[in-house]
Amino acid sequence: MGNASRAAIIGDRRITGVSADVIAELVAEIGPLWHERHQARLASRPRKRAVGAGAKYRLVFVDRLLATLVHLRHATTHDVLACWFGVDRSTITRAIGEVRPLLAERGCTVGPGVRLRTLAEVIDHLGASGETGIIDGTEIRVRRPAAGRKDREAFISGKYKQNAVKTMVVTDADGRVLFCSPARPGSCADITHARQLGLVKLLADGPAVEILADAGYQGLGAQTGERVITPPHRKFKKNAPTGTRRCTSASARRTPRGGIRVKHGIAHLKNWRALTRHLGRREHMSHTVQAIAGLLSHQQTADLTSARPM
Template sequence: MGAGAKHKLVFVDRLLATLVHLRHGATHDVLACWFGIDRSTSTRAIGEVRPLLSERGCTIGPGVRLHSLAEVVDYLGASGQTGIIDGTEIRGRRPAAGRKNREKFISGKNEQNAVKSMVVTDAIGRLLFCSPAQPASCADITHARQLGLVTLLADGPVVEILADAGYQGLGAQTGGRVVTPPHRKFKKNAPDWYEKMHERQRKAHSSRRIHVEHGIAHLKNWRALARHHGRREHMTDTIQAIAGLLSHQQTTILMADQRM
């Protein structure tokens, strides 16, 4: 404690620089000009504050935060709420030529270099959890299994989790707690009555889980997640820091509306 070079910025200014960088994507050079410091000083400030923000977790009440997927499942079970999950991809810089496992960062969906995170919201779209970043080639259902979602739902409280077709198969592994769109029973020459019924069920499910898309859209409004230009090693801290800040804002607005 106390070792190393002394800070040229007080903590409030370091926090402000980090928030501007995350929200508007301002480069370290621009921040250095604004605060009248060297570029290395702004880089050091962001590198110190960003992990602190990512460790805060997602706010669900005054002084109450969720830090892990297990805490989210327990919270949903205790409150009787429905959770919604979905994966989102964040474009990043292409790995250097010759780097090992370079192809893992290529998305099979968009064929672009990206990383993936699993987002969990409640039934109204309030952010509850954003997972650490994974290479975009990882399938949504594989990512959910790696995070331990199957074990948490099978051994934990009774929770309903809505998901899209990319998670089909988790319902059977979790005793029906993960609800996905219905499978098509007819691949060819389906009767008209079945097509109408299937489309009605699909739309009903989509209308219930649309709120997670709104939550992801709010995340992507932050410039740092619209397209990441920094190092991929910082992606997990960046995603979880923004999720924590956004969830705090959402909870504050929700509580204000309830008091009115």
């Protein structure tokens, strides 16, 4: 790709979803990691090549990063990207497969130099800052598994009756994404997914944190010492037991507003077309979701930093 075309892609935020400054930070951060892993793969081969031997790359790392960003932002097919960058389709597939995991491992950026990569780090961050967290699950449509596969029915969502995978999203009170979990089959219930991620143990043994959730997480409040606040169960709308009155009144005030905030955060994620309907391999969904969450949070942090008065 020529320098003029590369500059046009970097200069227009609508193409990649992130600004030129963020792309420069990504190149400086991920470039050395990609080169290190590439050299490690070459060193692990049975047949060793001399330094500098072998075919030369036609797609430099900056172009590999740009191709991955365009693919995540617009769900552009590998064939189209191959024509755009002037390489073979397999080169684009290999480039995206190498860069996407590196983007996923970065975690979500909540401040300059502050990253949250695990759910435990998110709980500690909320406890240290005194902020309220909001959790919700979202589903992403995927291709139907092949006939005869034993876990084929596991991907059918009970809510939307379609093949999907599910991820749990954690945001703060302003709707900024703090964490996206690895993808699970669509038949997994929201509360089951939260338990499998260890949320109950983290809240029970961790700092005093308040988490807002919707009706799909009813039952976590009793297991976490009322740290998870959900709407009241329909059988408790009238004549609720004494022990549930306080939680019920708090839920009525806080969960509707919290639900809107987390939906806004999920909507910002779904603006990246790779999450509207995934047509690729389902095995890549966890890296895709976490990579987009990291890019979105990085751009949101950069926008907030630049908007603050000096």
